[in-house]
Amino acid sequence: MGFHGLSALSGPERNTQHTKLSETLSAEQYFEGLMSDEAYETPSDSVNLEELEMKLPSWFDETLYNKGRRFFWRFCFGFGSVMMPGLVAIFAVPTILQVLVCSRRSSSKYTAFKRYIATFLHVKAWLSHDLKPGSLSWRSLYAVRSRHIKNGRAARLKNQGTVSQRDLALTMFGTIGLGVLKPDRFGIRQDNIEETREVCKLILERVYTPCLENVPEYFEHMARVMMDGMWAVNGATEAGSLMYITKNLADVPGYVLTEAERIVLQIKLKEKLAGKHEDIGVDASTLIEKSSLQETKYEPRLLYLRNYDTLDTVPEYKKLSYASKYKLTLSFIMTAFYKTYVGRVLLNWYYITALYMSEYFPYVAFFLYGIKNSYVNIFNDSPIEDSSPKVNAEYYKPQPPEPWYRVLLAFW
Template identity: 50%
Template sequence: MDVSVEEFVDRLLSDEAYQEPSDSVKVEEVETQMRLPEWFDEKKYNQGRRFFSDFCFAFSMVNVLGLIGVYSVPTILAVLVGSRRSNSPYTAYKRYSSTFMHITTWLKHELKPGTVSWKSLYTVRCRHVQAGRAARLKGKGTVSQRDLAITLFSGFGFAFLKPDKFSIRQIEEGDWEAGIHFWRVIGYMIGLQDMYNICRESIEETREILQRIVDRVFTPCLENVPEYFEHLSHVTVDGLQAINSGLEKSSLLYWTRYIADVPGYIYTEKERIALQDKLRTHLKGKSPDTGVESRAIIEKSAIKGLPDIPSRTLYLHDFNSLETAPAYKALPIIGKYKLAIIYITFAFYSTSIGRVLLNLQYRWTLFIGTYLPYVAMWRYGVKNAFINLFKESPYDNTTPKPNSEYYRTQPPEPWYKFLLALFW
């Protein structure tokens, strides 16, 4: 790496990187650009595939949290909303079920010209070119090298920074390096230039880059989300429930902010104590009742376009226990229940038998979602339930709701829906 980590991240998050499109060619010319990078190592790439397959259940959760995190980036959100392909539960189901199935395709099949994996990457790359062109024509931004790199983060970034939270560990020597190589190749194949590729040869440099992206993008953006973040997050979870009924909105939004180190989002006693220590440091001897502005303890967003709203004030006494922490306290009962299930599930996943059983459960869920999506059939009709990787998801004319609609006090769900959410 010929520049320091900070210089690399500065370049990645610059206006220049945002002005650089994901591809400089037309859709019909993309095929001529599809080739393996010179640094491609087939053995290491296949080890990376095996590593992600060995922890497929955990990485599926990472993908969901990463997707929600990406919605907090204003320039990416503008393109997604403007595309009108994921503004309702149905179109979100079609779009993001397809996304997760593309990733599964890359893991299952070798990467060579003519393979289904190659065709999948070609399809994804073409869609980025089309989406970028459409966004520019509508004045909604573009699909840039910068945003492509940030989106790549969503596939693996949180797992590589906090593997213990997902009970991911190295099984064979070099697994982490192989995993980085896998995503570095994927980034290259979908059009990411080497100078902007967040996956480097060294796992240490890569982790430093990922952490700086969290510090300068995800933490501040999730602290002060752009308009329509809540809408896309809600309809996406609603849509994906057709494949995994265990997903729940409030707990996933909390867990995403928690993983991204948004101030005030804690879950363990160690994190509670650490946050109080940080608040005491920033108070600098002032009265605890003074409070600390949440944005005073995080970096300013490197991405423009966030709303200008007052910062939250964090008070020391609010974090005397998890139950009194404002963000956790505001969760509905089902959200707190699902958070506990997530925590317990990954504790079980840390055992060998837990990993085997939960991976099997994930593969079964994916199999049913692919070949017999009965929930989606019931919700959207038999014809609309099936996912075709190589067919673009449909448009919809749903008008996204502003964030304020989701911040209002919501009526309680019927008792039967609450009970259903507890057990299914």
């Protein structure tokens, strides 16, 4: 199923017509339509919450759906690894971030913990149960769709954007897109889905790469509290390394992890310098495509050729803590191990166990938030908070050292 099928239940009649039309479009034409004002101005649902009715679109194929479910569980650890940097990347889309900030349900570690654990448990429900009226997956999708209607309406009333068809599609990219484009980075053996890959490539190059190069206000706070919140059920989550990996996966200039990436970047910098002195910096934005979203205020980030002679001299890498560098190394080891049969079996088991523990026995969260507050019900909204997110500049200042227990746990 092509990328146009990802928002299947967010408007069946309209999406059915759109799917038939998109079959005649090129990836470029489809992307341009997705980036249009009409796509953003079209809410995820045009009905009132009281009138919401959910039904499967006419093109739904249960056989293919179940095949997709089996494929997910066959590589569930890899897909889980896709979702974390994808979720970080979503915060870089200004219109999505605006609605999340407006909802006031994920701006602290506790509320982020509740909201994003629920997100993973919703995905688990969709992929563990038949998509039929009355099933857990059906009720879960209905709950998510209802919240999109409520949050979209609240954002519009506050003049803070909306939950649009375009942003739902961009969010779905965050869920799966990096795995489609770079399966080897996650140990996923992929089927041939060229149409989807072409669209995902355009979304990465013209939305996520420029957005992560020029992040909107509150990105740092919202992304980092999500990562810190998820740490309560996944000790592998570490903000510095995950932020670096996200930007590396999104091809943000300067965030290199391998010798091959370093050499390619040096070649690009030399081409831009065109014989000029090496002390002249190259604006990172000149190495990527212009954003297809509305432009925001931009401050140039200069890259200097001399800083990329070795991986150890890469400025963004040098800023990382020892724990972050350790996590980066560990992620490569885990991916290499996951590509083996034994590794896939063991790490899939680990992922399934982690999901089970987060749902039924989130023991680390017990110590942070209390036993009662640590359990997540996917059919209940996350709590509303009174605090406001910090501006990005607060995170660019020198940060206090992490507590000793967090440093030790980072090396687990």
